[in-house]
Amino acid sequence: MGLAIPANEVAERAERIRSTLEADGGFAFEGPTDHGTDPILAVHDAGLLRFLEEAWPAARAQAIPRPNLIADTYPTFRMFEGMSPELLASRPEPVFAAGRAGWWGLDTANPLVAGTYTAARAAVDVALTTVDLVLGGERAAYGLCRPPGHHAARSMAGGYCFLNNAAIAAEAIARRTRNPVAILDVDYHHGNGTQQIFWRRGDVLYVSLHADPERQYPFFLGRADETGEGEGSGANLNIPLPAGTDDEAYVGALDRGLEAIASTPGDVVVVSLGFDTYVDDPIGDFALTTAVYHECGRRVAALGRRLVVLQEGGYHRPSLGANARAWLRGAEGRPYDPTPAFGFGPNGSDR
Ligand SMILES: [Zn+2]
Numbered sequence: 001m002g003l004a005i006p007a008n009e010v011a012e013r014a015e016r017i018r019s020t021l022e023a024d025g026g027f028a029f030e031g032p033t034d035h036g037t038d039p040i041l042a043v044h045d046a047g048l049l050r051f052l053e054e055a056w057p058a059a060r061a062q063a064i065p066r067p068n069l070i071a072d073t074y075p076t077f078r079m080f081e082g083m084s085p086e087l088l089a090s091r092p093e094p095v096f097a098a099g100r101a102g103w104w105g106l107d108t109a110n111p112l113v114a115g116t117y118t119a120a121r122a123a124v125d126v127a128l129t130t131v132d133l134v135l136g137g138e139r140a141a142y143g144l145c146r147p148p149g150h151h152a153a154r155s156m157a158g159g160y161c162f163l164n165n166a167a168i169a170a171e172a173i174a175r176r177t178r179n180p181v182a183i184l185d186v187d188y189h190h191g192n193g194t195q196q197i198f199w200r201r202g203d204v205l206y207v208s209l210h211a212d213p214e215r216q217y218p219f220f221l222g223r224a225d226e227t228g229e230g231e232g233s234g235a236n237l238n239i240p241l242p243a244g245t246d247d248e249a250y251v252g253a254l255d256r257g258l259e260a261i262a263s264t265p266g267d268v269v270v271v272s273l274g275f276d277t278y279v280d281d282p283i284g285d286f287a288l289t290t291a292v293y294h295e296c297g298r299r300v301a302a303l304g305r306r307l308v309v310l311q312e313g314g315y316h317r318p319s320l321g322a323n324a325r326a327w328l329r330g331a332e333g334r335p336y337d338p339t340p341a342f343g344f345g346p347n348g349s350d351r
Helices: 011-024 046-061 085-090 097-103 116-135 165-177 192-197 247-262 290-301 317-332
Strands: 140-143 181-185 204-211 236-241 268-273 306-311
Touching: 011 317, 046 097, 046 116, 116 140, 116 165, 116 306, 140 317, 165 181, 165 192, 165 204, 165 268, 165 306, 181 247, 192 204, 204 247, 236 247, 247 290, 290 317, 306 317
Parallel strands: 140 306, 181 204, 181 268, 204 236, 268 306
Antiparallel strands: none
């Protein structure tokens, strides 16, 4: 028997953000529309999407006696050490669900359950509806995506992420506008999936501020010397940050990222917005305050580009609503108003 630990990435996160933004009274709300699978397949391997759709029914059909589907093994490159790359490339996708979960997965942080596929598709529709609003004339729009997306690579789910909402949004913008796009990833973690997807692309700039992978997930990508290859050479900027990074240091790093974006062409920025940079986040080690999210939103908007803002991580549930509200008010040019929404205590916290 294992030990059950509470999950971090839960529906309550999105519910808290939504209720706080509603209580603000200054935001207009709109539901997502169905965008089908074409924009997903423009970014992801069709096999990954098929796996996500089929895995749960297949696990049930195979009578796998677990409440969720987690891989037993992953095809790590060390498993094939000394063997030819052709051998690895020729291994077929396993037939059974537990094997497939390892084939398409990065880690054990992605338990697949009955509603996973529906939720992942809905998060993509939220992202693409946000794109529609901005390309339709809104200066900025925010998509409350859940599950998050930035750890999902072209053919790999991982880190609470199944489909890469921000990458799918950026690709859709690039195709529809035929202009370069920038992605600014301010989640606490490096967006390894987004980096991988656009690694060789010169028309999609990826800028990420994150915990140094020396000490934090995803450990194997996110270092400053990863700058892209081929046509994407120079279009990947990683800014790894130390434990304890505070408001002042963070804003300085943000300005570096914004300078990189300002020096490249393009009219739209996709923001991967995470609040696991918050001082009380249970899995982060930065020291950001709610007030600095307002300043960050203000500075990002000062780029003068249109903003597609998509929710990524953030796991201190009591502060999520206040932090999202502060960031979005900053981006809108409204003043920082620390007044807690109804039902929440001082600083947006009810705990
Ligand atoms: Zn994160």
